[in-house]
Amino acid sequence: MDLSFGSEYEDFRNEVRQFVEANKDKQPGGGAGSSDGISWQKKLIEHGYAARTIPKEYGGFGAEPDIIKSRIIAEEFGRVQMNTGLGGQGISMLTPVLLEVGTEEQKQQFVRPTIHGEMVWCQGYSEPGAGSDLASLTTRAELDGDEWVINGQKIWTSTAHLADWIFCLVRTEPDAPKHQGISFLLFKMDTPGIEIRPLVDMTMNANFNEVFFTDVRVPKDQIVGKRGEGWQVANAILGYERGSLAPPDAAQSRLNGLIDLMQRETINGERLMDNPHYRERLMQIQGRVLAMRFNDMRLLSSRINKDQDAGISGMIVKLLGTELRHELEGLAIDIMGEIGLSFHGNPYTRGGGSWQYQYMYFLGLIIGGGTNQIQRNIISERGLGMPREPKAVVKAQ
Template sequence: MDLEFGASYQRLREEVREFCAAHWPPRGEEAELPPRDQAIRFRQRAIEAGILFRTVPREYGGAGGETDVLSETVIRQELDAARTPHRSSVQGTHMLVPTLLECGTEEQKQSYIAKTLTGELRWCQGYSEPGAGSDLASLQSRAELDGEHWVLNGQKIWTSQATEADMMFGLFRTEPEAQKHAGISYLLVPMDTPGIDARILKMINGGQDFCEVFFDDARVPAANIVGRRGEGWKVSRSTLKHERLLIGDASGARRSFDGLLDLARRAQRGGQPAIRDAGVRQRLAEIEGYVASQEYAVARMLTAIHKNEDMKVMNEMLMAKLLSTNTGQLVARLAMELLGDEGLTMPTAEDAAMGIPSEYTDSYWVSHSMMTLGTAIAGGASNIQRNIIGERLLGLPRDPRKG
């Protein structure tokens, strides 16, 4: 047992640290560019330096090398620590790109991957529909082939960043006669196509991240299908293979807990800092048990995946999302308690936006208390996670599925 990353990873860590120091924040003329352009330039340089997108082949705009799960963790930690804008649209870089690499045509790879990696091309994900949430395969948005075009009709919803995105990758029903999973295709849709209307749904915290997207005879080139007709479900699942490199590093949970400790230090209770209150200390200590559990579970996963012993950590992999969701809820509850009256004020627009906060302000915590609800819903609702744990881990009977 050894919790140090070791000499070669330490060297990598220092390289990344030096790279960040040299290139972020930008200086001179570049400092005058709009933030988005600064971010694109930073990512271009990081790819050239072999730091970002290390395994994406060179001809498609990646660094064309090798990586492993520990290197990825070290790199992400350093890029986060230096507050660099290394994350562009996660839907694009972590869902679409692996899917195209796995199932896309040569032309699709050439057209989309490089610009997606730098963030020049922004994507949204068109999966959920008003009638298709956890039961995603029941989706009803249609695409009918008419000569050289797919004609799209229907509605997508809970689509993050749809109004900012240049493109959508989405699932559409192309074979209405087929059994439900077999009738779906995976299409790439330019968001400026006539007949597409993306509208912002104001979120619970006042944020503007969420959208619904309407399709009314929107015509998309026939070549914009990834994989074959009716295989869209399988195509959308091909991303999963790549997720083993994307194990979170739990540093978000620790950062959030440290932020909570700071909040407890500045909040007052009975004329003294709340952190001196015995009850608050108990609750903090209890939450730390969950945070530390999560950190060690991640450490164990990283180790096992690095050694190609994924089977040993199936429990951790299947539990990871629900575990971090639950921890987030505990943090949110205590944060609200500590906020007291400050919890009666709307968060600022900046704090209502997604992302890692630059500062854990009271307003951030108000927003956090609501956005942590989202982690229990997005990407597989918690009750679905419980089904998965029950069925796949504990071997319990599968739920009856109708339709």
């Protein structure tokens, strides 16, 4: 057990800390696409605090991958809740895939503007009839001369209304087995034939959209990987997504906020923290947060020390982490009584309404990103070696 990063990393930590101290009052508040956000992103890339390991020739900082340095950056930025730069599915999911399987032309064309926030992406995977069984998707693309002609519908498409481009799974080989008939296409969201309808979710925000394609024409070279190999490309990206949906550091940060709330708020003049039932529930949540934090340290360690076996500690993070956050946020609501119900503009709202918002949002994450039931299938099949459910008999017409 050695929990230090070693003295050779202390210089690096000091360097990051100096940057953080010098810039923490200069960070922008704007979201994706704002000019403040873009110039901040540029500054972070120049210093190696964003797009760190992406090669210089594609607009990144070009550092060798070093898990400890990445961790130190996350810790130092997290310490003062510093803006860590732009996110979004283009940066977090498409860019790693392009770097792995894209052509040289695609890397040159897309990576630089994507990581600099000048090209915003959305992801076209799920369909009304293809959720957990994503490979059954039916949006078609047929080749007509030098163009794909796309017809069909996507759903749960985050940021479609803001996106310049979409990376999209479509069926190009209708006669092939379902996993072998899919291709991975890239196209502009202002192409004629695309209609976007906002999908309001239970938080009453339009976090998602429905996207309809009617004879959308796309140049045939805008495909990543080979025809019919889109499923393999997509799976490479999903691997990036799952663990990051419920990071334990964020759970710890929210727990700290909950502790603060319980020490400040009173009922009948008594602090919420002084109620033994609430305190007991808080301490139960704390035990679970600690367990997830140490699980995360073991995971980090296994990435640094390749010979260390991390068991199933990676594949459980999404399942346990999303359930934990939903309960943590729910506890804050429970202990506030009717005030806990406050929403949108109600003057009694606490924490900017974040407790209710996160409580519902994490219920969404329990379902999204591979439902927690699908996660349990993965854990039992890949982690415990249990057999797959036998194929169902096709239902009678």
